[in-house]
Amino acid sequence: MSGELVKPYDGVVVTGIGTMLPNTTTVGDFWNNISGGHSQVGPLTRFEGAAHGLPVHAAAELNDFDHRPYLPELRASHAAKYTREILIAMSAVEQARRDAGLATGDLDPRRVSLIMSSSRGPFAWWQQVLSGAREDGFADKGAMFRGLPGCAASLAAIYTGTQGLVTTVSNACVGGHQAIGLALNEIRSGAADAVLVGGHEFPIVPEVAKCYHATGSGVMSTEQEDPRRAVRPYNRDREGFALGEGSVVLCLERESTARARGARVYAEVLSAKSLNEAAHATTMDLTGKVTGALVHELLEDAGRHPEEVDYYCGHGTATYYNDIAETRALRALYPSRDDGELPPLSSNKPIYGHTFGIAGIINAAATSLMIHHQAIAPTINFTDPDPECDHDHVVEGLRPARLDLAVSLSFAFGSQTAVLALGAAR
Incomplete structure (x- = not known):
């Protein structure tokens, strides 16, 4: 089927979702929080806002993450060379694949792609290394993995055996939708049968907060009393957003391929x-x-x-x-x-x-x-x-x-x- 133009009526569907977010490591957790209105924004602990001249007190932090339940086949010697951020993104990719029910051999690996979005890539790692907070940043060849924006996608592709297009989009807040658009084109053009498409973002560092704070009041929330109320969209007393972090990945498939293998379908793109x-x-x-x-x-x-x-x-x-x-x-x-x-x-x-x-x-x-x-x-x-x-x-x-x-x-x-x-x- 390589190179064959996909018929317009052969839709593209969402068959898998992977979520690695604050207190959210399953699709069930994600739906429970979204549908139940359970805010995962809490006190900012990653840095002290006042020490950096920032009136910022809340963030949605993903803490105490252990990749091993999600990446059981990843060798410890390899994981030691990766960052927490890379491991979180890899875990979300693998969870999306599992949620879709895609097993090894179900699809030609050359016809599976992986596209990610990240506005700042490994900025958190670079911040720690350049500030001196991490003295071992360049201690081994893993530094090459840790410092490149696209390595989370590349390493996830190696782990999942994905051999099609693997790339990372970096375009601020529209990057996620643009990554899905690229995935849609990959499938509709006939270049892929499935695309793991998602993103990873870890902006909870003082330098990022300073960037947004510098744009003026009303951009970053100053809420301190109740962090869960930090973000109040469309409200008269809104005062901006709180930083959040994590990784989310979707599995998109050509509908005929998904139906043929009996996959559950969440929605059509x-x-x-x-x-x-x-x-x-x-x-x-x-x-x-x-x-x-x-x-x-x-x-x-x-x-x-x-x-x-x-x-x-x-x-x-x-x-x-x-x-x-x-x-x-x-x-x-x-x-x-x-x-x-x-x-x-x-x-x-x-x-x-x-x-x-x-x-x-x-x-x-x-x-x-x-x-x-x-x-x-x-x-x-x-x-x-x-x-x-x-x-x-x-x-x-x-x-x-x-x-x-x-x-x-x-x-x-x-x-x-x-x-x-x-x-x-x-």
Whole structure:
């Protein structure tokens, strides 16, 4: 089948999900936290904010990670050369493969690809080495693995026997959706039967916090009293996001291949679109018209229409520009509707914080599970609506709903927007 053009009606489906996030090492954990509104944002312990002149007190930290239950065949001598971050990403890849039920020999390994997204790669390791916190950083040849952004993907490919395209995208918060778009193209072009696509992000270091703090107030949350309330998207008293970390990976397959082996299907990936507005470098279009037009293009590619969308999974960073941009995009998409009639829009950033390069992957995983369970996960910490954003954010808790079509939104520095359409399995 190599090189054969895949027929348009042969869909691309999500058959596996791997999650290595704070207090989340199974798909069940992930769905429980997302659907139940259980925030994993807690006190910041990785560094002392005040010591760095930062009014930052909360983060979603993944602590006490042991890779051995997830990578039982990885030799200890090899693992010793890798970083914690690489091992977490490898574990998420392997978990996605297992969740999909893909066994060795099920597919030609040359027709399986692995695509990851990370905005900063091994920055945490470089920070420790260059600051002198780790004196053994260059003590062995493992330094070559530890310092390269793409090595998490490469080493995961070696572990899983993946021999197709292996690469890593680095494009801030839109990288996750763009990685899925690349995966979609790999399968639709006939180059691959399956793609393990995901990301890894470990930004909880003072230098990253300083970057965002330098952009001004209202970007990083200063919440100290109750870290679980640090991220409050669409709320009148929002004050920004908290940093989050981990790795999430999806297994995408050509639908005919998945059905032939009896795989469980969470959702279908219908289309992915990206746009560089080539406008302001640190804000998105605030009229809503540009994002609305991109969603129109996305849905047209999928053969669908905005009136058919049942749910929007927001970028939802709890920053002023992001929140109003999403609301205005919905208004542009539905000009004849009152705010109370707009489709539901919710955010998972209050659960896992802002994870940048994997934010779009988390959205895709969460939306796939919502479609699978036919229920919409809530936006927590929404207690006093910003009048500009006073519409349906699913505040009452998990909402049973008919979900046939959903759209995920992501925005990034650099004037970039990326959107993803997912649908119910046929």
